Amino acid sequence: MTLSRRQLLAGGAVLVAGAGLASRPTVRRVLDVSVRRAETAVWRTGSTVAPPPSSVTIVVQPRRILRPISPLIYGVAHANPDQLIGLGARLNRWGGNPNTRYNWVNGTWNAARDWEFRNYGDDSGKSSPAGTATDRFVQGNQSVGADTVLTVPAIGWVSSNADKQVQSVGVPSSGGPPLTPGDDAIAGYNPAENQRRTSVPSLARKNAPFVDTPERGDGPVYQDEWIHHLV
Numbered sequence: 677m678t679l680s681r682r683q684l685l686a687g688g689a690v691l692v693a694g695a696g697l698a699s700r701p702t703v704r705r706v707l708d709v710s711v712r713r714a715e716t717a718v719w720r721t722g723s724t725v726a727p728p729p730s731s732v733t734i735v736v737q738p739r740r741i742l743r744p745i746s747p748l749i750y751g752v753a754h755a756n757p758d759q760l761i762g763l764g765a766r767l768n769r770w771g772g773n774p775n776t777r778y779n780w781v782n783g784t785w786n787a788a789r790d791w792e793f794r795n796y797g798d799d800s801g802k803s804s805p806a807g808t809a810t811d812r813f814v815q816g817n818q819s820v821g822a823d824t825v826l827t828v829p830a831i832g833w834v835s836s837n838a839d840k841q842v843q844s845v846g847v848p849s850s851g852g853p854p855l856t857p858g859d860d861a862i863a864g865y866n867p868a869e870n871q872r873r874t875s876v877p878s879l880a881r882k883n884a885p886f887v888d889t890p891e892r893g894d895g896p897v898y899q900d901e902w903i904h905h906l907v
Contacts, residue, residue, distance in 0.1 A: 747766030747767060747823070748766070748767055748823065750765070750766075750767065751765055751766070751767025751768060751769060751825070752765045752767070752768055752769070753768070753769040753770075753771065753772070754768070754769070754770065754772075755768050756816060757816045757817075757819055757820045760817070760820050760822050761820055765822060766821065766822050766823060767822060767823050767824075767825060768813075768817045768822050768823070768824055768825070769824075769825040769826075769827075770810060770813050770824065770825070770826045770827060771825070771826070771827035772827075773787070773788045773789070773790050774786065774787050774788065774790060775827045775829070776788070776827065776829050776831060777829060777831070777833065777834050777835050777875070778809075778810075778827075778829055778834060778835070779834040779835045779836065779876065779878075779897055780806060780807050780809075780810065780897060780902045780905070781806045781807075781890045781891075781892060781893070781897045782797075782806075782835070782836070782837065782838070782892050782893075782897075783797060783798055783803075783804050783806070783807075783808055783809055783838075783892075784796065784797045784834075784835040784836070784837055784838045785797070785835050786834070786835040786844075786874055786875065789847075792843055793843045793844035793845075793847055793870070793874070794840050794841075794842065794843040795835045795836065795837055795838060795839055795840065795842045795843065795874055796835075796838055796840050797837075797838025798838070803892070805889050806889045806890050806891075806892070806905065807889070807902065807905050807906070810826065810906070811906075813826075814826070814906065826906070828899050828902065828903065829878050829899070830878070830880065830899060831878070832877065832878055832879075833871050833875035833876070833877060833878055834875060834876060834878045834897060835874065835875060835876075836874060836875050836876045836894060837894075842873060842874055843873075843874065844867075844870035844873065844874055845870065846865065846870075847865070847867075847870070848862065848864065848865050852864065852865075876894060876895065876896055876897065877896040877897075878896065878897050878898075878899060879896050879897070879898050879899065880898075880899050880900065881898065881899075881900050882898035882900055882901050886900075886901045886904040886905075887901065888904070888905055889905070
């Protein structure tokens with residue numbers, strides 16, 4: 677492949693290496709790319725000044741084995757074990773808008789702007805022990821040798837219940853400056869009433885003995901207690 681200097685300077689070039697994927701995938705080969713790079717100025721060899729080349733040659737050697745790519749570089753989000761096997765993915769993320777408000781004790785979420793700021797719970801409607809949804813997610817990843825990236829809600833509030841009729845109202849369509857520096861409320865809108873209606877506090881530290889599987893309730897949940905539960 678030969679690219680002109682004008683093409684390189686105008687847009688640049690990106691190379692992406694792929695590999696065959698199996699049920700327990702490893703990256704077996706990568707691209708060996710040798711590039712003679714164009715410079716925007718001039719090349720210097722000793723005291724000799726030479727003009728820049730008019731083109732760059734890229735040599736791709738797909739059969740040459742170098743070293744595997746870390747499985748933690750490429751991943752997916754919210755895939756089930758069959759999907760992980762089919763894609764050959766080794767990293768699976770639990771995150772996104774609703775999970776920023778996930779109450780691990782009650783097993784409930786708030787959809788935020790994704791769905792009218794409504795609370796909701798497990799589609800089965802069944803009551804499950806604390807942490808069940810994420811426990812299953814992590815266990816599913818482990819069953820096929822995949823690692824997990826997990827969002828721990830840290831915005832201070834999480835969903836209080838699974839009632840889809842409970843929602844925030846009057847939320848501005850866009851943000852704005854705070855009422856006072858460092859304030860959670862933005863000018864013209866105070867979230868306190870919506871927080872009371874839809875949420876319970878999510879605190880970083882419990883400062884008390886952990887309970888591995890807390891009982892459901894309407895009190896605060898603790899982020900460090902959830903980490904204790906997970907590990």
